[in-house]
Amino acid sequence: MKPEIKNLAKDLIRFIDASPTAFHATENIESTLKKNGFLQLAEDVSWKIKKGGKYFVKRNDSSIIAFVIGSKSPTQSGFHIAGAHTDSPLLKIKTETENCAAGIIRVATETYGGPLINTWFDRNLGIAGKVMVKTSKGYSVKLLKIDKPIAVIPSLAIHLNREANKGFEFNPQNHLQAVISTDPKDKEVLKAIIAKELKIKKENIGEMDIFFYDLEKGKLCGSEEELISSGRVDNLQMCHSILEALLSIGKNEKTAVAAFYDNEEIGSKTLMGADSNFMRSILERITLLLATGKDDFYRAISKSFLISADGAHAQHPNFPEKHDPGYVPKLNKGPVIKLSATFRYATTAESSAYFVQLCEKNNVPFQKMANRSDVPSGSTIGPLSSATLGIKAVDVGNAMWAMHSVRETAGTLDHWYMTQTLISFFRE
Secondary structure: OOHHHHHHHHHHHHHHHOOOOHHHHHHHHHHHHHHOOOEEOOOOOOOOOOOOOEEEEEEOOOEEEEEEOOOOOHHHHOEEEEEEEOOOOEEEEOOOOOEEEOOEEEEOEEEEOOOOHHHHOOOOEEEEEEEEEEEOOEEEEEEEEEEEEEEEOOOOOHHHOOOHHHOOOOOHHHHOOEEEEOOOOOOOHHHHHHHHHHOOOHHHEEEEEEEEEEOOOOEEEOOOOOEEEEOOHHHHHHHHHHHHHHHOOOOOOOEEEEEEEOOHHHOOOOOOOOOOOHHHHHHHHHHHHHOOOOOHHHHHHHOOEEEEEOOEEOOOOOOHHHOOOOOOOOOOOOOEEEOOOOOOOOOOHHHHHHHHHHHHHOOOOOEEEOOOOOOOOOOOHHHHHHHHHOOEEEEEEOEEEOOOOOOEEEEHHHHHHHHHHHHHHHHO
């Protein structure tokens, strides 16, 4: 395997390790964009943009859309858009639930998205998220990342539940409470931990969007380091590929747009989700600022294309029967084109053919995925974005095992393949 392929995977792991929540992923994307000459625009002020200019816009500190203005107007060439999501399944901390049981201080959690719950037990957990801090001028936002073992959710010994290995249905309210102290005399332990980390007084802590996350760092594994093992591969891997592709753009005819949305894991119907006006408002403003006619926006949209990039299920070697025999994506065999008769994915025959051509142009192998007919398909941002914007779209992703586990596995080579394909897409 070429060194540049492993180096890209190692950079992905660094990005994931630094991004325990959507807030941190967005902050890290923002930092990278600024280092590469992108200028921040605010939605509540007038914009001044120019051909060749590089810009980005944020919402809620958890979603970000970046774009490079092409030399041709969008009415001539349309937009080339690639989208992914910044959030991953996590355990959100219910900050007002600190309690004592069996002499132990605990806090309750709420599942965010659809985590594979049994993988969260007996892990060293840190705390990360967004904290509102009271100041003399009102509230300010601080990002929190406590990168050391603060909590654990202990599993029940098999001696006390002899049927555990036959399957156990966890009750999220009762069984997902995390231990944060063994001193029953402690009060407001959670706030004390956070106040110490942020160097503020406990009484100045306001509302918080904070989560537990697994502290184990990502690693390359396998006999040839051909596997990426990490948390939050879904979907920070695709965020990283899209960001790398966007940064590769030089002089371009088409306007390239990279979208990094929050809240895909809970349906995207939020202010900062793919099922909002975030993308449409930006594309419309770009077109209006460069336009010559009233219908330019709609003409631009009709010439545009969206690649929605999210994780895909690789055939599991221990559960091969879970796939339709005609669609068995494998690790390190190239990007996966995702198909669904009910349009849980946005792919059509036409959009699939376009992506296939991109792959063939770059000597990148590709695969296809459709769920078994008796297994409901997952969903992603593709259909929502395509319908909301009226843009042709294809849903793709890299094959992976254990999606939504606290630790997922993907292919080192696949990350390279996807990134090269997206680079070609943006440079067209």
